[in-house]
Amino acid sequence: MQQSIDLLNYVFQVTNQDVSEIGQQQMQAWKKPIIEHCDVIGWFSGDQLVSQMVVYPFSVNIHGQPFQMGGVTGVGTYPEYAGLGLMNDLMKKSLTNMKNRGQTISYLFPYSIPYYRKKGWEIISDVITYTVRDTQIPKPYDVPGRIERVEFADKDIRTVYAQFSHKANGAMIRNRLAWEEHFKWERDELTGCVYYDEHDNPTGYMYYKVENETFYVKEMIYNNEEARRGIWNFIGAHFSMVYYVKGKIFTNEPLSFFLEDSEIEEKISPYYMARIVEVDRFLASFPFTSHASGKLAFAISDPLLEWNNGTFVLSFADQKRVTIENGVKADVKTDIQTLVTLLLNYKRASTLKEIGRLEANEETIAYLEAIIPDNKPWFSDYF
Template sequence: MVDQRSNLEIRPVTIEHLEQFNDLLRYVFQVTDQEVSDSGYEEGELERAKRPVLEKSDVIGWFNGDELISQLAIYHCRVNIHGQVFNMGGLTGVGTYPEYAGHGLMHDLVKVGLNKMRENKQWISYLYPYSIPFYRKKGWEIMSDHLTYDIRDSQLPKQRPVNGHVERLDIDDEDVIKTYQRFALKNHGAMIRNELNWDEYWRWENEEERIAGVYYDENEQPTGYVLYWIANEVFHIKEMIYLNQEARIGLWNFIGAHYSMIEHVKGNQYQDEPISFLLEDGDIDQTIKPYFMARIVDVREFLLAYPFETDGQAFHIELTDPLAEWNNGTFGVYWDEQGKVQVTSRPVGERIQCDIQTLTTMLMSYRRPSYLAKIERLQANRQALKNLENIIPMDQPYFSDYF
């Protein structure tokens, strides 16, 4: 293999490589024909469905001659970070055939990918980790959680009066899309979904069996929805979103109206909101797992665009990054006379020391500065920590997509 590496080259993966692209994905992630069938795909349909990935994304691979042996894809996405919309590089489709593993191919491929994101002005990247330690070594860190819950029929909230009503609609109804768009623009971390993002959101679901229950307020405006299906006396919630508490109550009224049909409600939650606290009988089964990871691609540009909560005292970060050399060094942050953030390479103000992983999870508000200092992921004195706590928004990330 050492000798063979000189014969390998990195180049774009294009539509002519569609079959090889899909073969590598299915091999690495062990996707079976049965799983494909259960998701509602007919033979060959999944492969055709992945065609837009190659047409609308940046896909890069290692080739041995004409054979694709290692690859990654970068989706062109947009996300809401504390009210500011950022271009985001969604990293997915990462895989190498086992006979080529252990020789640093993916390390080099990710470096090329980060350079590509930087060219695209994607100052932040998200990914779903199949190995958290693997991606931590490459600069990503956990940014969101996936919670699941199981509520018995006897624990469902009692019906409460609201001014609106729920309608059952197709999952691709215009009001479903519109409601999510409004929600995403109000919730930190969320994907601003385009057509490809919606396709990926439903990729492994049998869409024909899914239903949308949309809540309309007294002005007939959609202000929330629940995406669900019912099977074996279980009301399954894929996702529930709402723009206000009236919509939340109305959606739970709708779920509770299925009381005679179901024994359990099993659902997903993508933000650390305590479902149990909202129930009269909160003794429910809940699980929590890390979900998506993020990494800042270009620290200077990210800091310049980052919506700090308020003007603060000047500080500087002494940063290390295992792959993006442009992120290694000192980043001084201060506010000019107009209150605009400026970034310099000078060590202004108090000193903060950390790696790119820690900086990312802190600025994404998944973990607070004081906690990161407590577990010795962040080095800073008390004054610097107090400043960070004041200027970094509190909102925790919401992210329910998958790619």
């Protein structure tokens, strides 16, 4: 465990001051769940760990269907061992392990988007950071419910998130480990609050902190418009304490549209990447719309996993099934990176064809856009 911590501290430039502030014992306590619950593999030179990769056992909601997901983190190699193909081998081994565990999709936060694209991952979600001046905070809305401040791990927060995550495409279905890892590094700084409707049902929540005359929204989740307005009422109640409200939105829905004074600062950035681990099983489980019928052949190329190279014929007759038929003419030609961003609906088929990432005729493009649910991805977790 100590070698793993030392490697990550070196690769991610964690200073001695950072370590002393966190505390070595505290850092080991935080790493213990990873060692116990995750798939942690590494290359060794003798007894010395020189390269490693960690995979969390998570689940995500994709268009209303739960999928087992391998969450990749802790990727690092000492620079003197770079260029030897160590990480490439660790990735292949980790993806093989995911396949054997039934994790048909993998997520990661990229330190280099071009690097992970070459390995088969692609962008599937965005984050919008915003800054609202105190004078732009909405006037109080008339809502029948109320806000209460609660403990970080309050059960009503988890109830609200569970309801939300089963609707939000791409969202983490948080198990105990996911909740333990959530805001792990700043949990002690955050306050939680819950919005209750007039029947005392929790319908929204927020994690936040007030610091240096700024209200920081760390996570805001709401299951209806009333809860959204109730939470903003609570933010507005801090008007005399702050000059700015800063936060993040994890979908492509700008906050400015909801504000009377919409001239706010917003910045959109790519957030998480994903890759399909096993094409045939993923396609067989994917929740296509009721417009799907007949057969559809995908010719897929994968730079890392040989079992994803070939033509996959998806048949919707009777019971949906996928077969590999390499002699069949493909309706769609693309790579593993583009397939995941297509199916998670980060980009539509027509856009991907226009930029040269996908080959198909116009009829097939229209069909793809009819059978892939039009739900934009949302993902706020970090690991």
